[in-house]
Amino acid sequence: MKNNFGNVMKGAIILSGASFIAKILSAMYRIPFENMVGNLGFYVYQQVYPIYAIGMTFSLSGFPVFISKIIAEQDDIESKYQISKRIFDVLVVLAILCFLFLQLGSTQIAEAMGDIKLEVIIRSVSWMFLLMPFLSVGRGFYQGIFNMTPTAVSQVYEQLIRVIVIIGVAWYAVRHHWSIYKMGAWAMFGSTLGGLVALLCFVGIFIRLFSRKSHKHSIKYRDLVKRLMTEGIMICLFTALMVLLQLIDSFTIKNNLEIYGLSSIKASNIKGIYDRAQPLIQLGLVIGVSFSSTLLPSLTAAIEKKEKTTFENTASSILRISLGIASAATVGLLALLPEVNKLLFGDSELSLVIGIYLLGIILMTVINSYSSILQSIDEYRALLIGLGVAFLTKYILNSYLIGKFGIIGASIATTASLLLAAITIILFSSIKLEILFRSDGYVLKLLLISCIMGIVVKGLSILLGYLLGSSRLDVGIISLICIPVGVFIFGILAIKFNLFTKEEYMAMPGGNKIIKIIDKLNGGC
Incomplete structure (x- = not known):
């Protein structure tokens, strides 16, 4: 148990370190970026950003976690290679479909977002989806054999190149008076360039993957697609839950702010300020997400070996550590929010709105950790219900609260949807929180320490x-x-x-x- 626990924790630390560096880069580039292009330029970029973030999440932690789970189930290295190759074939088809959907449907998507000029940015971001099969399989294979280093290194390289491109494009665009839409399209293309560099970390695995010719029995494509469309998509949706809620914001905030009485330009400006919360919540989630992404292979192995004690202790410890650090980060950000807002973005506008939004750090940490635990025992009913509750609540409350109270309604809707999703998952799952938190008063201690x-x-x-x-x-x-x-x-x-x-x-x-x-x-x- 100690060796297994030590391996998963070392992996979590490696990924946490890489995620922290990547999130620092992801948050820090937005400071000069927002200052250079202004709230309207930031709005244009952030409207389409959730589409990029969904693709990135799928290829960084969504599909890799699903793939690592399948890899961990295989008995020998030959089986691991064969199943990886078949997963790659399936993901290639999915990636092409996503690419074509964004390319051909960019006009309709932009119209639904309330800004037809966004179509060029939507088409720009579609190219990175073609890299998803390579990055997902490469990361998933290594995570499935408890080697987190390639994933960590590729993640840092991907973000570093992307950030360099974005800042360079912003600087050049301002200097040469580009439109904010042309700037957004070229900045978003940085995600594709970053993905190409990250792909270099997995050249070796793909050479071995495609050079092997084996007739060893493997999972049939039909069964693999079925698992991918159930387990895989479920893991991806929960991993990208926060981003999907932001995508709902992209389709509803600007339109409803205009219903509230704001002009199109004013609504876009307010949306740009509201989006300042996103890099802050990314930083707060880094530890919880990293620990959750390395949890599934270890828990799957424990279940396969019927090691109930190992399973419960590993799950409990990771949930407690993730929630503790996430709570500290959330309370610290809330206590310093006006100062942090002004330091990073030049003013303290909408600090209350951003503060309500940041409560989602704690809720998302609980959801991510709890969903990883349930996925490891193939329990998806509670997750599916919780996911539906989150999306439905967010959409309904956005439509009602923003039109009635303005932009603060969007933050309330996000926090409320996450809270209801967390409660739903806990109520409908077979594993209760008291088992994971043991009987040492953890929650009360954490609450007291955070308040002080x-x-x-x-x-x-x-x-x-x-x-x-x-x-x-x-x-x-x-x-x-x-x-x-x-x-x-x-x-x-x-x-x-x-x-x-x-x-x-x-x-x-x-x-x-x-x-x-x-x-x-x-x-x-």
Whole structure:
């Protein structure tokens, strides 16, 4: 059990580190990008961004997780290669269909978003879907044999190239007075270039994959397509749940803001400010998503070997670690939100709206972790119901609340849809939260620690604001002081209240140092 647990946690740490770097890049490029192209330029880019993000999520963590689960089920390396080859064939067909849908339907999609000029950007992003089979199979194969390094490296390369292209395009577009739509199309094409570079990490596996000729029995294409359309699509949809809710925003916010009484330009500007929440929520979700994406192969192996204790302990520890870190990140962001908003984007507009949206970090962490656990035991009913509840709630509330209360309605709709989805999944699943959280008062401890940290950080930020001022430089200094203070307070209180077990601390980066601190604190008591 210890070896298996150690392998999955090491994999989670590798992916968490790579995801953190990638999310930092993904968040940081938006700062100069938004400042260069303005709220309207940001709106144009973010309207189509969910389409890119769906494709990226499918090829980064959706299909790879599904593929890794199938790979983990195979008994020998030859079977792993054969099943990978067949999955690749199926995904090629799916990728071509997605490409053609976006190319041929770009005009209709743009019209539904309320801006016909977006069609050129939609066509631009369609090319990256052709890379999905290569990236999905490459990442899924390595994750299925518990080797997370290729996925981690490819993820960093993909984001690095993409960010360089986007910033370069924004700079050139502003310098040469391009339209925001032409700028958006070329910036979005950076995702395809990033994917091509990431593909270099998997050249070796595809050479071996296509050079092998074996008649070994493998899953039939019909059965594989059936599993892909059920398990695979379900994993992808839940992995991309937040992005899919953002896609609903792309189709509903601008149109409903106009119903609320705003002009087309004003509605686009407000949507651009509202979209500032997306890079912030990405950063908050990085740990939870990374741990969840490495969870399925380990849990599948435990189920295959009928190791119930291993399954429950692994699932419990990953959920507790992910939720703990996600809660700390959420409360810290909320306490510093006006300052962070102004620091990153030049003003603190819509901070309340963004704050409500960021509550989704905690809810998405619970959903991602819980859904991974259920997928490992092939339990999809609760997930399907929860998914339907999330989409239906988001669409209905967006249509009603935005037209009645303005842009804050979109944030309320997102948080409410995630909350109802989480409750639905827990109620309809066979595994209850109390089993995963054990009987050590974890939730109450986490709530108390988070509240104390949030109050201290908020109080300190207010005090520093009186002493320093409210310029962009001032709020930058305040953030640089308050963030490490918040991390320190959460860490010390987590140790004092025994929020995590020693084994869970050891799974975190710097686990040995944390254990030494715990021993010193216990020795001093």
